[in-house]
Amino acid sequence: MLLILGLDIAGQPFRWLSPEEAVSYNATGKVAWSIGEPVVIFHGGYNRAGVQSIVESAPIIAIARSDIMAAKALAYPPLGDRNDLLFKRDRHVCAFCGESFGRDKLTRDHILPRSRGGRDGWMNVVAACRFCNHRKGAKTPEEAGMPLRYLPYAPCRYEHFLLSGRNILTDQMDYLTAMLPAHSRLNG
Numbered sequence: 001m002l003l004i005l006g007l008d009i010a011g012q013p014f015r016w017l018s019p020e021e022a023v024s025y026n027a028t029g030k031v032a033w034s035i036g037e038p039v040v041i042f043h044g045g046y047n048r049a050g051v052q053s054i055v056e057s058a059p060i061i062a063i064a065r066s067d068i069m070a071a072k073a074l075a076y077p078p079l080g081d082r083n084d085l086l087f088k089r090d091r092h093v094c095a096f097c098g099e100s101f102g103r104d105k106l107t108r109d110h111i112l113p114r115s116r117g118g119r120d121g122w123m124n125v126v127a128a129c130r131f132c133n134h135r136k137g138a139k140t141p142e143e144a145g146m147p148l149r150y151l152p153y154a155p156c157r158y159e160h161f162l163l164s165g166r167n168i169l170t171d172q173m174d175y176l177t178a179m180l181p182a183h184s185r186l187n188g
């Protein structure tokens with residue numbers, strides 16, 4: 001489904017919006033500025049002159065008075081229970097054997113195992129294939145003799161929007177990638 005990138009007045013992303021939400025913001029005059037040509041068009045009722053009302057939304061809209069909403073959004077969003085974002089962060093590559101896998105063959109590996117106090121957070125997890133995860137067991141990479149091929153990192157807000165978006169439009173992709181830190185693996 002097409003989603004609209006909602007920004008605060010300063011240009012910080014705060015949420016992916018459904019087309020209905022975006023159109024509602026447009027219809028009620030709450031869009032302060034926008035980027036890109038309209039991508040959703042809603043047709044409303046007809047007025048007395050027989051003209052049908054139309055409400056459009058650009059792919060990126062900045063919502064007036066949304067500074068409070070954006071401030072609530074965490075700079076480093078949490079990992080969560082689902083693995084989609086983790087696998088995307090790690091580009092579906094196993095951190096131990098370096099091979100690419102489909103999501104059904106990947107698991108969430110805790111670098112320091114949870115049974116030994118390892119946290120379930122961005123900095124302690126990597127994508128691992130089932131074979132490597134099983135082989136590593138309750139050991140650290142050093143103990144198992146399985147060095148990490150890449151290091152974990154916590155996605156910043158812009159990376160998180162890229163990871164969590166679906167069918168991201170070109171304008172949205174350009175906007176978010178322009179804000180990525182230089183070290184981001186999502187660059188290029």
Ligand SMILES: [Zn+2]
Pocket residue numbers: 094095096097098099128129130131132133
């Ligand atoms: Zn592997």
